[in-house]
Amino acid sequence: xxxxxxxxxxxxxxxxxxxxxxxxxxxxxxxxxxxxxxxxxxxxxxxxxxxxxxxxxxxxxxxxxxxxxxxxxxxxxxxxxxxxxxxxxxxxxxxxxxxxxxxxxxxxxxxxxxxxxxxxxxxxxxxxxxxxxxxxxxxxxxxxxxxxxxxxxxxxxxxxxxxxxxxxxxxxxxxxxxxxxxxxxxxxxxxxxxxxxxxxxxxxxxxxxxxxxxxxxxxxxxxxxxxxxxxxxxxxxxxxxxxxxxxxxxxxxxxxxxxxxxxxxxxxxxxxxxxxxxxxxxxxxxxxxxxxxxxxxxxxxxxxxxxxxxxxxxxxxxxxxxxxxxxxxxxxxxxxxxxxxxxxxxxxxxxxxxxxxxxxxxxxxxxxxxxxxxxxxxxxxxxxxxxxxxxxxxxxxxxxxxxxxxxxxxxxxxxxxxxxxxxxxxxxxxxxxxxxxxxxxxxxxxxxxxxxxxxxxxxxxxxxxxxxxxxxxxxxxxxxxxxxxxxxxxxxxxxxxxxxx
Amino acid sequence: xxxxxxxxxxxxxxxxxxxxxxxxxxxxxxxxxxxxxxxxxxxxxxxxxxxxxxxxxxxxxxxxxxxxxxxxxxxxxxxxxxxxxxxxxxxxxxxxxxxxxxxxxxxxxxxxxxxxxxxxxxxxxxxxxxxxxxxxxxxxxxxxxxxxxxxxxxxxxxxxxxxxxxxxxxxxxxxxxxxxxxxxxxxxxxxxxxxxxxxxxxxxxxxxxxxxxxxxxxxxxxxxxxxxxxxxxxxxxxxxxxxxxxxxxxxxxxxxxxxxxxxxxxxxxxxxxxxxxxxxxxxxxxxxxxxxxxxxxxxxxxxxxxxxxxxxxxxxxxxxxxxxxxxxxxxxx
Numbered sequence: 001x002x003x004x005x006x007x008x009x010x011x012x013x014x015x016x017x018x019x020x021x022x023x024x025x026x027x028x029x030x031x032x033x034x035x036x037x038x039x040x041x042x043x044x045x046x047x048x049x050x051x052x053x054x055x056x057x058x059x060x061x062x063x064x065x066x067x068x069x070x071x072x073x074x075x076x077x078x079x080x081x082x083x084x085x086x087x088x089x090x091x092x093x094x095x096x097x098x099x100x101x102x103x104x105x106x107x108x109x110x111x112x113x114x115x116x117x118x119x120x121x122x123x124x125x126x127x128x129x130x131x132x133x134x135x136x137x138x139x140x141x142x143x144x145x146x147x148x149x150x151x152x153x154x155x156x157x158x159x160x161x162x163x164x165x166x167x168x169x170x171x172x173x174x175x176x177x178x179x180x181x182x183x184x185x186x187x188x189x190x191x192x193x194x195x196x197x198x199x200x201x202x203x204x205x206x207x208x209x210x211x212x213x214x215x216x217x218x219x220x221x222x223x224x225x226x227x228x229x230x231x232x233x234x235x236x237x238x239x240x241x242x243x244x245x246x247x248x249x250x251x252x253x254x255x256x257x258x259x260x261x262x263x264x265x266x267x268x269x270x271x272x273x274x275x276x277x278x279x280x281x282x283x284x285x286x287x288x289x290x291x292x293x294x295x296x297x298x299x300x301x302x303x304x305x306x307x308x309x310x311x312x313x314x315x316x317x318x319x320x321x322x323x324x325x326x327x328x329x330x331x332x333x334x335x336x337x338x339x340x341x342x343x344x345x346x347x348x349x350x351x352x353x354x355x356x357x358x359x360x361x362x363x364x365x366x367x368x369x370x371x372x373x374x375x376x377x378x379x380x381x382x383x384x385x386x387x388x389x390x391x392x393x394x395x396x397x398x399x400x401x402x403x404x405x406x407x408x409x410x411x412x413x414x415x416x417x418x419x420x421x422x423x424x425x426x427x428x429x430x431x432x433x434x435x436x437x438x439x440x441x442x443x444x445x446x447x448x449x450x451x452x453x454x455x456x457x458x459x460x461x462x463x464x465x466x467x468x469x470x471x472x473x474x475x476x477x478x479x480x481x482x483x484x485x486x487x488x489x490x491x492x493x494x495x496x497x498x499x500x501x
Numbered sequence: 502x503x504x505x506x507x508x509x510x511x512x513x514x515x516x517x518x519x520x521x522x523x524x525x526x527x528x529x530x531x532x533x534x535x536x537x538x539x540x541x542x543x544x545x546x547x548x549x550x551x552x553x554x555x556x557x558x559x560x561x562x563x564x565x566x567x568x569x570x571x572x573x574x575x576x577x578x579x580x581x582x583x584x585x586x587x588x589x590x591x592x593x594x595x596x597x598x599x600x601x602x603x604x605x606x607x608x609x610x611x612x613x614x615x616x617x618x619x620x621x622x623x624x625x626x627x628x629x630x631x632x633x634x635x636x637x638x639x640x641x642x643x644x645x646x647x648x649x650x651x652x653x654x655x656x657x658x659x660x661x662x663x664x665x666x667x668x669x670x671x672x673x674x675x676x677x678x679x680x681x682x683x684x685x686x687x688x689x690x691x692x693x694x695x696x697x698x699x700x701x702x703x704x705x706x707x708x709x710x711x712x713x714x715x716x717x718x719x720x721x722x723x724x725x726x727x728x729x730x731x732x733x734x735x736x737x738x739x740x741x742x743x744x745x746x747x748x749x750x751x752x753x754x755x756x757x758x759x760x761x762x763x764x765x766x767x768x769x770x771x772x773x774x775x776x777x778x779x780x781x782x783x784x785x786x787x788x789x790x791x792x793x794x795x796x797x798x799x800x801x802x803x804x805x806x807x808x809x810x811x812x813x814x815x816x817x818x819x820x821x822x823x824x825x826x827x828x829x830x831x832x833x834x
Contacts (some may be wrong), residue, residue, distance in 0.1 A: 058608035075717065090715045094775030095701075104716050111698050144833035284675065 002030035003192045005163055006051065006082075006404040011052065011060035013046055022218040023060070028163065029188070031192045033185060035209035037200055039238055039427040040397040043218040044198050046493040048165055048420050050085045051196075057201045065162075081162030083387030087171065089152040091139035097134050098123035101154045108159070108268070118164075126154040130184045131318075139184060148178035153184065157193070165196040170204055170427065174288065175453070182208050200427045202234065203456070215236055219344070239429040248439050248461050249479060256314060257447040258416055260299075263308030268294040269471045274464070276447040279440060283458035284451045286468030293335060295468070296451050299333040301325040312415070326355075331409030333402075333419040341405040345486040349375035349389030351404050356412045378407035383433050399423075399430025406437065423457060435461050455487045467491065514769030514821055518784040523816070525791060533798040539666050540674040547676075551745070551791035553683040554738040555761045556768075557690050558731035561781045563765060564694070566615060566707035566725050566774030567624035570630035571609070572761075573754040575732060576739030578639040579605040583740050584648050584749035593654040601742035603733045609635055610732015611725065618724035632758075639751045647750040655744050679741055686734065691779040703727060708772030739816065760810070764789045767817035771825050788817065 006028040014022040018455055021043050028034045038044050047288045049055040051063075053072040062069050064080050064322060091100050099114075101123040109385050123136045132150045134143070140151060149169065156164050166185075168414065185195055185208060199205060205212065206226065213223040214237045221239040222229070229237075255278040263272045269291035276282055286292040298305040301322045310317050312328055319325050325332070334340035342351055352375040353360060360367045360374075382403045386396060409417060411429035419438075423431045436462060442448045452458055460463055463479040467490050476491055518555050525555030528537040555572055562569045579602040587598060608674035609631060616627035617828040653661075694700035702723050705713045714720055762772075770777030796806045 010653055078717075086715070088711075090709065090712035091774075092705050092708035094704060099701065103705065106698060107702075107717050112699055113697055138834070141828065142831065142833060147834065 002032065002192065004334040005030045009061040011050055011057045013050060013055060013057050022220050024215065026213055028194045028196055030194050031189055032210040033189055033195045033197060033208050035205045035212045036196055036198045036215065037205060037212060037238060038215035039200060039429055042215040044215060047167055048084060048167060048198065051165065067481040078159065081160055083156035083161045084165045084223050085152045085156055085166050085167065085169065089148050091140050091148050091151050094139065096137050096139055097151055098136035100140050100151050101126050102159065103200055104155055104199065105158055117411055122158065126158050127392045129157060130154065130187055145172040149181065153421050156440045157188065161193055163194045163196065169197060170199065170201065178204065198394065202231065216240055235428055241429065247459065248281055248463060250442060250463055253278040261309040263298060263305045263310065265294060265298050265303065265305045269468065272473055274466060274476065279442050280444045280464055281448045281450060282319050282463045283444050283462030283465040284468060285453060285458055285465060286450065290468040291471040292451050293420055296332065296420050299325065299418055329413065329415040331412060331414035331417045333409065333417065333422055335420040337401055337405050342395040342401060345392060347390050348379065348386055348393055348404055351393050352407045352411055355408050374411055378411060382407050382437060399426040401433060402426050403430065406434065414446060418442065418449045420451045422450060422452065423454065459484050459487065513785055514824060518767060518788055522784065522788050522791065525820045529795045529799050532800065538668065540668045541603055543676050545787045545790055545794065546680050548794055549786050550680055550683045551738055551742045551762060552764065553786045553824045554686060554734060556764050556782050556786045557686055557779065558734050558763050560765045560770050560777050561690065561703060561727060561731055563770050564707045564774060565703045565724065566710060569613065569731065570625065570758045571613060571628040571635060572735045573757050574632040574636040574741065575609045576735050577604050577754050578609065578635045579736035579749050580739035580743040581639050581643055581749050581751045584651060584743055587652045588648065588650065589665050593652045595654050598740055599737055602736040604736065606736020606739065607733040609694065610728040610774060613732065614725040614728030617728065618721040637754060640817055643751040645751065647748050649748045651747055652745060656747065659747055660746050663766045677746060682741060687779050687783060704775060709798050760789060762812040765817060769821055771821065
């Protein structure tokens, strides 16, 4: 391993009495990928800001390249070769790729005029270094998220970067784009650049990291070589709980809840059939555009099916719109909770009762006390971390927000719950909670359909899985023959090959 | 520098405005044959030159992510105070007239910059406030009266011409010397926006203020500069206007902000900031000037004129907005 580039000793930082960092140590070596892991609110972001000079630590020592620095300023950090790539990349959508890449350098040199030819050369040169191919003259607003990130990386490596910090770099990327990003990270690593990745995604950590530091509640709980951490210890350090990965296996029950026969929506999916028995958790997976989400939309009446039959408890039903679906006690946890699942500017309590508001309307008035009671009981039952039902939903972390969406539907007392990407952007502890809730519901006889591209989630939680490909059912699996590798092979041979590299 | 495919070139905002101007010119020309003459060019240039200076300033402000509705008030204040003081103290000097008006504009502009840059008041609210304040002050000072005797040293400028040509009707038609002002400004502002880091900073701030801050741009200082510099130019435009009109009226310019903003937006400047060009703004101003100057000639009754100008503004601004929306929704690469 390379020599130490950055060393933090006993870093403490409080904001108005709240201790964000309680004495954190971190050592990053040249040419290593160091993963900084921890759940939401553990102090990761604050630590990054201390390293990049945005915040000054109250106590503790910072050594960069062997030299001690007190009162590090952002400009000093940049001069020392520390570059942070933020979650939103901080690129200019209205400027060209070339200008975005070259601008920071020109600004720091204090240039007065811009040389367009040079700007372009700098950008192409930088893109070549990491093997990125983009038209330097195109406006950044027309790029995909992944390519915007490339622009941010190209910009970061320009200035003789020695340490690049990536804050949750994979949040908005597809699996393929993540692989590409990791290839680039490996290239940077070979050049002796130290990389710190902030993330809470287990699979990615194992793919890319050399060493690992886990924070919890503003303190180090573990640090060391990635090889010394297995899944279970990792999760235990992250959450402080011993969460055991067990695969969900329901007791056999022949009682049929939902049966779908030859469901078809033109140009979306064809001839989809399945049966949901009591206790079943059905998973539907497939690549983006395979029709997996569209099945959920059809069952909930958002985009109803053109043909096919749906039987609920043995009786045929027709779902033509969302009202029909809700009438038959269907519930739908949508893919994008922020825009489709929640009223961000409303309180937790209001969000929980909104879908069952009629129930609280008695004698020409809304029974507020009953509403609060229901909300409070769900906050308690689902383990939502919130002081009460009053705070706005937008103040919650992703995991707790998702629990609010689920609580909203559970409050309608549903027979069928369809969840599309139930744990996207949810950290491990909350993820485990949500899975537990699903199992409990399934055992009570609620039909659960999970639509997801998170294969390990499906394998652990479903006893039946449908694999969609180009709108048709490619396979329908039972729990005995489900394994993650088999699944990913089925999804595409190509993805499998790449992940081995 | 910028490699754009031929197709994009022909459907760019600028080109769409060019098409509209050409179509409109032919429509007007077919009804009124005297439209195609040197005289029309001179008249249109004179009619649009003050509006063009305002529009250039407004464009720079909008590119930076702001908006300024106080420029008519600032211009009125500058022109009235300058002319009135010159008369009162018998300062019969051209340089004083422009420098003084410019400095007054700069001071008010700096107030805008301070409110927006330092106190983070939304630009619309801040400049609305300044507008009322400045306009109110000059109304009190002027008592609502206009000054019709302009100091002689500057008054002669209104009769100074660059060159003249004989018109078809036998008379003489001339190009005012004031046309130099917007021409110089167009070149200067284009150069600043396109080739200096200051100009690129203005675009960067308008694109993403937070990213600009992270990149090390002093956002506050740049905003001070933008509002102060445009204030200076607005002051000069104000006094030029009163020289051309040969009177100093404290309220004539008031209410012109909407048509100027519309001209800027029609010229392809996005109201959300970050995009805009001098060429586009010239075209936007040209279009609206042709429309408002020639409606009578093509038989649209004066009672319908405001409506027609409004219609063109709605269509013109919709085209730019729809194009921006199309880009936002188009598949990303």
